[in-house]
Amino acid sequence: MLRQAIAAFCIIDDALKAMGHRDDPQAKVPTSAILTLAILAALELGGKHNKALALAKELHLFSYVPSPSRFNRRLRRAKPYLLPLLHLLSQVWKKLHTAQSYALDTFPIPVCENIRAPRSRLAPAKVYRGYIPSxxxxxxxxxLHLLVDDGRFICEVNLTPGSFHDLTSLLLLPLEMDExxxxxxxxxYESYLYEDLLKEAQGLVPMPIRKVRSRRYVPHMQYLAILGRRVVETVGSMLHHLFPRRIHAVTAEGFVLKVLTFVLAHNIRLIADKIA
Structure with missing residues (x-):
């Protein structure tokens, strides 16, 4: 755990410096330490920030550990850096691992039980009502829409309400992959229109699992698609292993922030293991 915390702090601190971030001279704790504590909570403590702060005080990880209220305010201020940090880490990962293929999938993240949906404060609208066909x-x-490479690294991520179709990820994600x-x-994700657009505009090779009645159904290609898609299912299981039974948050912004910290924690652990 200490090794992962130190590696996370070094990676995040170097990444923030590369993005040109500078802390206020009066700040007692840098933004990299705040994000490191959030990553530590996601890796080891199910996203519970209070326990991460108490553990940091006990182990003397930093010279100054803020109070829970100040930590939450500083973490909210650092939210605009999370997606750029994910993009920068993906560029670092490309130098460590040459991906041959990618996989795209969607995972449901409930905020409450179905019986409590009408009085949910995190997701009060009906647009958050989704369906799991499996x-x-x-x-x-x-x-949670994830684009994963064959090294189990999450290259791109997006969150949408539960009622949105899976195909929205093809429109919302930039899909920055090599030709x-x-x-x-x-x-x-089966759509002839979107598949042709991906081929013509970005030079990608879409490999969806098709229905038997599909005009583009090829048996041996379906076998390859099923095998290639297993990596994103593995990443989904790894993320769910980090998730608690219910992600605790008071606001929708805090819920999204915690989900992004879980994704960053997964990627930072992969980079740390690769470097080591």
């Missing part, structure tokens, strides 16, 4: 059940919350790379997807 489980044949409804959920109330968000959808000629294969993109594995499940049946929810």
């Amino acid at each position: 489980k044949r059940t409804f959920f109330h919350g968000y959808k 000629g790379k294969e993109l594995y997807m499940d049946r929810g």
